[in-house]
Amino acid sequence: MSNITMLDLDYLAKTKLGPFVKKCLKHRAPDPAFHAIQGHNEDLSKAMYIAWGTVFSTGAVDHKLKEIIRVQLSRAADCNY
């Protein structure tokens, strides 16, 4: 069990995080667990989601390269996420 309660996606859909959860479900990255965990602080979760989208999906560096780096760092941290 997670060390912090994971909030239900149906509940989050009714909060200000609803549109961002929907995007997670569509794009699969970040995994919706991003909001299930951080949704305990909705404003922070929203801000970090936007930051994530900016660093991951915009800019001049190739998105595929970023995805390899993301997985590389996930492995390095032994992170299941």
Next chain:
Amino acid sequence: MRSASAKRDGLTEEMIDEGIENFRESDKFTESEKIALEYSELMQFEPEKIDGAFYARLQELYSDEEIVELGAFIGFNVGYHTFFRTLDFYPMFSPDGHLVSQEESRRIYGDRPTSHLRGAMARATGEGESEIESGSE
């Protein structure tokens, strides 16, 4: 869990594995891509080695704007993966793109990172029961 758009753009699991495990020797990556992967690896394990000389190498292949983009992306991920690891939760998506419970996700991914797809995908598709039992990946 993988970026759907990266997959649409042609990124494969083989390329991910090659990029992580063998990028230095690989002929599948450009010099720009190799130094970005090295940048990331060093940021995680040996940040003290990212010195002026390393940035000079980066600047031969990337603009300062791109270096800032790469560095922020890497730093964001180093921090988040470290934080999320301590929370001990699992992805809500299975490797084949279905929403699953935490129990099911734990069964699929086991104790290894999601990026070890060979075992995870086999478990998600029901083809890896023997691997689960043996604890192999």
